[in-house]
Amino acid sequence: MRRWTREPLVHFLALGSLLFLVFHWFGGGGPGNGRIVITPGQVDAIVAGFTRTWMRPPTEQELKGQLDEYVREEMASREAIAMGLDRDDAVIRRRLRQKFEFAAEDTIDAAPPGDATLQAWLDAHPTLFRAEPAIAFRQTSASRMLPSDVARSPRSEVARVFGDAFTDAIFTLEPGQWAGPIRSGYGVHQVLVLEREPGRQLTLAEARAQVEREFTIDRRRLQLEALYARLLDRYRVVIERRPGEPVTASARTGAPNQ
Numbered sequence: 575m576r577r578w579t580r581e582p583l584v585h586f587l588a589l590g591s592l593l594f595l596v597f598h599w600f601g602g603g604g605p606g607n608g609r610i611v612i613t614p615g616q617v618d619a620i621v622a623g624f625t626r627t628w629m630r631p632p633t634e635q636e637l638k639g640q641l642d643e644y645v646r647e648e649m650a651s652r653e654a655i656a657m658g659l660d661r662d663d664a665v666i667r668r669r670l671r672q673k674f675e676f677a678a679e680d681t682i683d684a685a686p687p688g689d690a691t692l693q694a695w696l697d698a699h700p701t702l703f704r705a706e707p708a709i710a711f712r713q714t715s716a717s718r719m720l721p722s723d724v725a726r727s728p729r730s731e732v733a734r735v736f737g738d739a740f741t742d743a744i745f746t747l748e749p750g751q752w753a754g755p756i757r758s759g760y761g762v763h764q765v766l767v768l769e770r771e772p773g774r775q776l777t778l779a780e781a782r783a784q785v786e787r788e789f790t791i792d793r794r795r796l797q798l799e800a801l802y803a804r805l806l807d808r809y810r811v812v813i814e815r816r817p818g819e820p821v822t823a824s825a826r827t828g829a830p831n832q
Contacts, residue, residue, distance in 0.1 A: 610648050682797045693778050695789045703776045710769040717760040
């Protein structure tokens, strides 16, 4: 029993049930109950929104207008739901999914990861956190648009300026010896490589902020997938087929109509 009480999904569903009951008792439940409650907190939110927009609080008349708009929106929403206008609307479905996942954030582990966790994640995703090969070189060419000395730069930056063919060629050169001619879009060059550094994986100290950001994104994705997997156990999905179409159904999907 104690294990169930620690389940995030149980907490989320309990919260949803409580909100449903509160809404039903204090102002929800459909257009026919004739009761719309605007709480002090909602009034404060309306005032705050107006103030952010206009850089001043609303007058009494402006606040009345804002509240009137809120009431119209609430009435229209209830009537539209009662008429079934929310059904089969892709925009509404996407918005509801976004709100559901936002609400589910409270059930997702948001504790800051420790160094051991981040190091393990970095080790499992080495290609995401690599320092590019870098080079510093001296060059001579007929073009006056180019500097004679190019400070240590990553490979992508050299390629952006000189082109891929030139970059590929100079990264094969040994430091300390002039070589050429090497062609680029600017003409031909004589090149002296001063320093060359191969690409390497960044350490956790060098990339901690990026690793923590990517780890958090991945953890949220995995926990949402787990939440949807648990929710799917509550449903039986049936894919209806037209006569003559091939029948395909996954193990989690009910048999389609024949």
